[in-house]
Amino acid sequence: MMSSENKTTTNGQKVSVSVPSVPDPGHATVKLTASSDRDHKYLTQAVEEAYIGVERGDGRPFGAVIVHKDKVLVSCHNMVLRYKDPTAHAETVAIREACKKLNGIKLSECEMYASCEPCPMCFGAIHLSRLKRLVYGAQAEAAVAIGFNSCVANGVKGTELFHKSSLEIVKLDASIAEQVFQNTKGKFTL
Numbered sequence: 001m002m003s004s005e006n007k008t009t010t011n012g013q014k015v016s017v018s019v020p021s022v023p024d025p026g027h028a029t030v031k032l033t034a035s036s037d038r039d040h041k042y043l044t045q046a047v048e049e050a051y052i053g054v055e056r057g058d059g060r061p062f063g064a065v066i067v068h069k070d071k072v073l074v075s076c077h078n079m080v081l082r083y084k085d086p087t088a089h090a091e092t093v094a095i096r097e098a099c100k101k102l103n104g105i106k107l108s109e110c111e112m113y114a115s116c117e118p119c120p121m122c123f124g125a126i127h128l129s130r131l132k133r134l135v136y137g138a139q140a141e142a143a144v145a146i147g148f149n150s151c152v153a154n155g156v157k158g159t160e161l162f163h164k165s166s167l168e169i170v171k172l173d174a175s176i177a178e179q180v181f182q183n184t185k186g187k188f189t190l
C-alpha cells in the first residue's frame, strides 16, 4: 500500500512522493539476543581479532569474521594504518578476502560476525556482498565514546539500506565486545 504526499523542493516545485504506508515486508530488523554457543564462539574470534589488530599496529580495535558453511572462511581486523587506507575497516577487508577465497562477488551463503556495529560504509558493503546474516557485539556508540567520529554511529538502522535489506541482523548481548574499546584505549591512534 502506498500513499502520496506533496513535498516542496528547494526551488519551490511541488513534487508528489510515494510513501509506503506499511513497512516493506522484506525489511530488516535487528534482533537482540543472548548469544548461542555458536554465535558466541565466532563473535569471540572477531573480538580477538580486534585486539590482535591493535597489538600489531595494523589499525583500530575492530574485528570481523566471515563464516561459510559453518567454518571460518576469513578472520580479519581493521587495517587502516597498515594499508594507509581509511576504508580498510575490518568488515570491508573481510568481504574482500572472502570474495577472493570464494572466487566470486556474492557472499549469500556466508554470515559475518563483527566485533562492533558496522559503520554506514561497511553496512553498504555488507548489503552489496549479499551476506545472509550479520551478527555484531558492541554498539557503535561504544566506539564514539572513546573518540571515534560520530558518523560511525547508527550505521545500521540509520541507513536507507536497512529498510530495504532482507539481511538477518543480530545484536548479541556480549560484554566482551563492549570492553574492547576501554581495554585498547590509548594503544592506537585515532
Ligand SMILES: [Zn+2]
Pocket: 089, 090, 091, 118, 119, 120, 121, 122, 123
Ligand atoms: Zn566500517
